[in-house]
Amino acid sequence: MPEPTPTAPKKTNRIGLEPQPYRGGKTTLCAGCGHNAISERIIDAFYEMGVDPAQVVKLSGIGCSSKSPAYFLGAAHGFNAVHGRMPSVATGAVLANRRLIAIGVSGDGDTGAIGIGQFVHAMRRNIPMIYIIEDNGCYGLTKGQFSPTADLGSTLKTGVINDLPPLDTCALAIELGASFVARSFSGDKKQLLSILKASLSHRGMCMIDIISPCVTFNDHEGSTKSYAYAKDHDEPLGELNFVPFFEDISVEYDPGTTREVTMHDGSKLLLKKVAEDYDPTDKLAAISLIHETVRRGEFPTGILYIEPDKDDFVTLLDLTAEPLNTLPLDRIRPSREALDEIMESLR
Amino acid sequence: MATSAGAAHEAADQPATRRIVNDFSIQVATVNGSGSQTANLVLLRSLFQMGVPVSGKNMFPSNIAGLPTWFTIRANKDGYIARKKEVDFLVAMNPETAKEDVLSLHPGQAVLYDEPLKLNALRTDLIFYPVPFDRIVAEVCKDAKLRRLVKNMIYDGVLSRLLGVDMAQMEQALRKQLGKKLKAVELNLGALKAGHAFAAEHLIKQDPYYIEPMDRTAGMILVEGNAAGALGSMMAGVTVVAWYPITPSSSLPETLIAYMRKYRVDKTTGKATFAIVQAEDEIASIGMVIGAGWAGARAMTSTAGPGISLMSEFAGLAYYAEVPGVVFDIQRVGPSTGLPTRTAQGDMLTTATLSHGDTKQILLIPASVEECYTMAIDAFDLAERFQTLVFVMSDLDLGMNTWMSRAFPYPEKPIDRGKLLDAASLRRLGEWGRYQDVDGDGIPYRTVPGDGMAAYFTRGSGHNTKGQYSERPDDYVQNMERLARKFETARSHVPRPDVEDAAGAEIGIVGYGTSHWAIDECRHQLARESEVRTGYLRLRAYPFTEELSAFVDRYERIYVVEQNRDAQMAMLMRMEMRPDQIAKVRSVLHYNGLPIDARSVTDDILVQEGLKARTEVHADVISAGMHAGGE
Ligand SMILES: Cc1ncc(C[n+]2csc(CCOP(=O)(O)OP(=O)(O)O)c2C)c(N)n1
Ligand code: SF4
Numbered sequence: 001m002p003e004p005t006p007t008a009p010k011k012t013n014r015i016g017l018e019p020q021p022y023r024g025g026k027t028t029l030c031a032g033c034g035h036n037a038i039s040e041r042i043i044d045a046f047y048e049m050g051v052d053p054a055q056v057v058k059l060s061g062i063g064c065s066s067k068s069p070a071y072f073l074g075a076a077h078g079f080n081a082v083h084g085r086m087p088s089v090a091t092g093a094v095l096a097n098r099r100l101i102a103i104g105v106s107g108d109g110d111t112g113a114i115g116i117g118q119f120v121h122a123m124r125r126n127i128p129m130i131y132i133i134e135d136n137g138c139y140g141l142t143k144g145q146f147s148p149t150a151d152l153g154s155t156l157k158t159g160v161i162n163d164l165p166p167l168d169t170c171a172l173a174i175e176l177g178a179s180f181v182a183r184s185f186s187g188d189k190k191q192l193l194s195i196l197k198a199s200l201s202h203r204g205m206c207m208i209d210i211i212s213p214c215v216t217f218n219d220h221e222g223s224t225k226s227y228a229y230a231k232d233h234d235e236p237l238g239e240l241n242f243v244p245f246f247e248d249i250s251v252e253y254d255p256g257t258t259r260e261v262t263m264h265d266g267s268k269l270l271l272k273k274v275a276e277d278y279d280p281t282d283k284l285a286a287i288s289l290i291h292e293t294v295r296r297g298e299f300p301t302g303i304l305y306i307e308p309d310k311d312d313f314v315t316l317l318d319l320t321a322e323p324l325n326t327l328p329l330d331r332i333r334p335s336r337e338a339l340d341e342i343m344e345s346l347r
Numbered sequence: 348m349a350t351s352a353g354a355a356h357e358a359a360d361q362p363a364t365r366r367i368v369n370d371f372s373i374q375v376a377t378v379n380g381s382g383s384q385t386a387n388l389v390l391l392r393s394l395f396q397m398g399v400p401v402s403g404k405n406m407f408p409s410n411i412a413g414l415p416t417w418f419t420i421r422a423n424k425d426g427y428i429a430r431k432k433e434v435d436f437l438v439a440m441n442p443e444t445a446k447e448d449v450l451s452l453h454p455g456q457a458v459l460y461d462e463p464l465k466l467n468a469l470r471t472d473l474i475f476y477p478v479p480f481d482r483i484v485a486e487v488c489k490d491a492k493l494r495r496l497v498k499n500m501i502y503d504g505v506l507s508r509l510l511g512v513d514m515a516q517m518e519q520a521l522r523k524q525l526g527k528k529l530k531a532v533e534l535n536l537g538a539l540k541a542g543h544a545f546a547a548e549h550l551i552k553q554d555p556y557y558i559e560p561m562d563r564t565a566g567m568i569l570v571e572g573n574a575a576g577a578l579g580s581m582m583a584g585v586t587v588v589a590w591y592p593i594t595p596s597s598s599l600p601e602t603l604i605a606y607m608r609k610y611r612v613d614k615t616t617g618k619a620t621f622a623i624v625q626a627e628d629e630i631a632s633i634g635m636v637i638g639a640g641w642a643g644a645r646a647m648t649s650t651a652g653p654g655i656s657l658m659s660e661f662a663g664l665a666y667y668a669e670v671p672g673v674v675f676d677i678q679r680v681g682p683s684t685g686l687p688t689r690t691a692q693g694d695m696l697t698t699a700t701l702s703h704g705d706t707k708q709i710l711l712i713p714a715s716v717e718e719c720y721t722m723a724i725d726a727f728d729l730a731e732r733f734q735t736l737v738f739v740m741s742d743l744d745l746g747m748n749t750w751m752s753r754a755f756p757y758p759e760k761p762i763d764r765g766k767l768l769d770a771a772s773l774r775r776l777g778e779w780g781r782y783q784d785v786d787g788d789g790i791p792y793r794t795v796p797g798d799g800m801a802a803y804f805t806r807g808s809g810h811n812t813k814g815q816y817s818e819r820p821d822d823y824v825q826n827m828e829r830l831a832r833k834f835e836t837a838r839s840h841v842p843r844p845d846v847e848d849a850a851g852a853e854i855g856i857v858g859y860g861t862s863h864w865a866i867d868e869c870r871h872q873l874a875r876e877s878e879v880r881t882g883y884l885r886l887r888a889y890p891f892t893e894e895l896s897a898f899v900d901r902y903e904r905i906y907v908v909e910q911n912r913d914a915q916m917a918m919l920m921r922m923e924m925r926p927d928q929i930a931k932v933r934s935v936l937h938y939n940g941l942p943i944d945a946r947s948v949t950d951d952i953l954v955q956e957g958l959k960a961r962t963e964v965h966a967d968v969i970s971a972g973m974h975a976g977g978e
Contacts, residue, residue, distance in 0.1 A: 025815075057642065057796045070804055070816065077796035079641060080806040081634070082660050088589075088631040092638025092646060095587050095622040097797050100642065118634070121627040320618040324586035325643035325795065329762060331620050332584035332645070334610040336757050342578065342606070343754040346568035 014050030021075035034186035034212030045196035061086040065107035065134035084115025087122035097323035102129035112148035123176035128312040136214035137225035144217030179204035179310040186212040198242040201267040237302035241270040369424035371435035380412025386499035387418040392520035398561040402428035429864035432944040457554035487537040497538040504542020572745035575716040577603035579723025587646040589635035595743035596677040599649040629654035636672040643795035649675035663702025664807040671730035677746040689940030690743035696915035710889040714863035731765035744942040768792040781814035789833030841888035852880040855902030859886040868945035
């Protein structure tokens with residue numbers, strides 16, 4: 001009789017789920033596309049933080065980047081909306097059910113061009129969601145045209161030169177009222193994972209611009225959104241560490257060289273060896289940092305700005321604690337007496 | 348209802364050759380921003396309180412102050428409350444339009460005017476009542492700054508005396524209109540009485556028009572269609588509202604906000620059971636509605652034509668990805684900005700097929716304020732039942748004007764959330780696919796995020812029955828055919844038309860929305876004046892139900908009456924008709940921005956029937972050129 005092989009204990013996370021529900025369908029994006037690496041980090045972050053996929057909604061606009069919600073968190077409801085309008089759909093969803101954890105994925109074209117209006121107002125409203133821009137400086141899905149984050153002076157394969165300056169979505173988001181603004185690089189596994197985990201502890205708009213090279217149309221030399229350039233010119237704000245509130249905080253940090261931010265849920269965000277005593281809760285400092293580094297042809301990465309206690313849109317609307325979508329009839333249909341009273345007032 | 352017999356006597360003791368009782372129209376010509384709305388509504392309400400069927404129509408400019416405005420009040424003992432084309436009694440307060448207004452009157456009609464305008468010099472075949480408004484107002488209102496606001500109340504006082512409208516009713520209406528603003532009540536009351544006293548002392552009644560108490564409004568209410576739509580939405584249990592301001596829709600969400608704050612804030616916690624967002628534009632509005640509907644909320648927006656155009660792309664997504672939501676379209680005159688403060692039924696065709704590709708949308712078409720209310724409730728149920736947008740096609744005339752109505756009934760049906768997958772239905776189905784037609788009616792089961800049931804991926808791109816991305820020709824065709832099947836199912840669920848047959852009649856009239864009121868009266872005119880009998884079918888929804896085809900078969904000639912240039916509904920009808928049916932269809936079109944009136948419809952039908960010459964037909968009275976500020 002063969003020995004029964006002992007079954008290895010299954011790997012599970014904090015809430016007892018295996019990795020499977022966090023994975024998605026097989027990607028159809030180009031091999032090496034930065035967007036794929038981002039999907040993997042999203043899977044890791046949600047798994048490690050023990051977020052229940054059944055409570056997650058993943059939304060997107062249109063573009064290669066916007067296809068990616070199909071490739072992570074298969075057990076979550078997904079919504080691939082229309083080009084540039086993901087923010088409004090996400091807004092509606094979180095109003096319908098305030099307990100949902102919303103993650104939106106957009107592209108630099110989807111956000112910076114057709115969707116800039118909805119981007120502006122989503123930031124302004126501080127919608128509680130994670131808003132990722134997979135920023136490759138071009139339109140991938142429509143084959144390489146310039147996007148509004150394309151570098152000034154960059155050249156298309158056809159020889160057309162971009163003579164407009166790029167817009168900076170992080171500077172915009174900070175200015176507009178987002179309460180968590182970060183920038184990272186799809187190739188920086190550790191930093192991106194930290195930022196994503198931190199964003200899951202924040203309540204409010206978490207806008208994360210992730211440089212994500214398009215290997216097919218915009219990975220050439222000189223593009224600031226290429227792998228080579230990003231690796232060389234990425235200026236991290238010191239090492240970023242995030243300690244979720246369910247982990248033991250005490251072991252990790254050394255107060256002398258660390259700036260600590262307490263998140264909404266009690267988690268700690270730690271910025272180690274921060275350049276020039278960078279304070280991520282100082283709005284002006286954040287904006288000038290972006291401008292200064294960009295002038296040097298570099299881009300700062302890390303959590304650029306955070307305002308942990310700012311009211312999000314759901315709070316501002318003073319909604320009842322229960323999700324609106326499941327309120328029972330007697331709470332959403334006024335009584336007979338109420339209607340009678342109204343009718344009387346119209347007589 | 349309190350009525351006064353004394354009122355009629357007071358006026359009756361003055362000389363008048365013939366008496367026309369409770370059957371005439373008053374038109375007040377003023378400039379907007381002059382506070383005339385209060386005076387007009389007080390007059391309207393007084394007649395209503397006296398039991399006389401009445402309607403009021405405000406024809407206002409797209410501008411905040413200083414441009415011409417006309418308000419027409421029609422009293423009609425038989426209950427015909429469409430706009431009356433002829434003005435019987437003109438109140439000319441606006442120097443800019445006074446001349447043209449007076450010149451367009453028929454002989455024998457009455458003009459009450461601001462004395463310095465000297466309108467009596469213009470014609471000899473009218474009855475003139477000069478009133479020195481400035482002098483009277485100076486006596487009753489010491490504060491010169493307030494005079495402009497109460498001046499209009501004087502014509503109410505004069506009319507009260509001339510027409511025999513009970514002053515007690517006027518006062519009651521004024522108090523109702525101004526509510527708790529006591530100082531304003533005092534001032535206006537003074538002006539009202541001064542007008543009445545002036546008329547009693549200085550004017551001799553020469554016109555034949557009288558108001559006498561009746562009992563045809565007992566228990567009824569006065570309300571605008573937009574308020575009714577808001578009420579219906581609240582009673583339907585709406586929880587998420589996103590909107591962007593636009594005339595003539597804004598008052599719907601604005602009234603809704605007021606009602607929701609009063610009736611939908613949790614008594615114990617003080618928290619809202621609703622979210623209302625003024626969005627950045629109509630694209631965002633419909634996006635929020637779709638996001639909320641997808642996540643299981645009852646969501647709505649309200650807009651007008653320009654907003655409908657902007658919503659087009661999202662409307663296709665909702666159709667194809669099957670997301671519920673309610674959209675009110677309070678139609679105004681297009682194309683483009685068009686006449687933003689004038690009424691039309693001009694969005695029917697666009698909205699029925701709103702968005703690119705093969706899309707078909709469900710439309711509900713209210714004709715009355717009561718239907719604005721009941722159809723709002725129906726719309727939310729249908730949207731969830733069919734997992735699609737439902738458009739409530741109101742218009743400016745219905746939405747912004749004050750209408751009398753029966754009191755609205757409390758909704759007796761529980762709300763219908765449609766096919767939401769739950770554990771029981773899953774057991775029955777065995778396996779679930781988001782876009783699988785398990786019941787043969789084209790309607791699949793859906794899950795909503797957070798409900799603990801299986802997740803799926805919603806997309807506007809091609810998908811198979813499981814919701815997976817697919818470009819396969821067979822998947823595409825099967826899905827589109829199922830959507831068509833679903834639309835077929837909707838035919839038997841949408842509100843059925845109202846049909847009134849006339850045995851032996853050759854003419855059948857088809858109408859919808861506010862055209863109903865003119866058609867109703869036109870049928871009466873045709874029968875009484877020309878002995879032409881007609882059948883009538885009032886459409887209440889798109890897709891059409893089986894009654895329409897049967898109705899067309901029963902008549903020789905079908906007149907489709909609508910308020911647009913291109914016969915939009917007739918076009919939609921033709922898409923589904925047999926050639927022999929198509930050959931019967933004719934159109935009566937009214938699209939000058941004014942609410943359609945019976946006389947225009949009657950004349951048009953008589954002309955097309957060869958019973959009247961085109962040249963005998965008069966044009967509409969309000970022809971003054973207006974300069975609209977764009978919005
Ligand atoms: C209304 C509309 N206009 C244009 C398009 C075509 N389109 C699809 S994706 C895209 C650009 C996507 O670029 P980006 O958001 O940067 O995403 P990427 O593909 O680079 O990840 C465009 C223009 C569309 N889908 N819808
Ligand atoms: S075209 Fe560019 S953005 Fe699109 S999948 Fe390929 S690499 Fe990624």
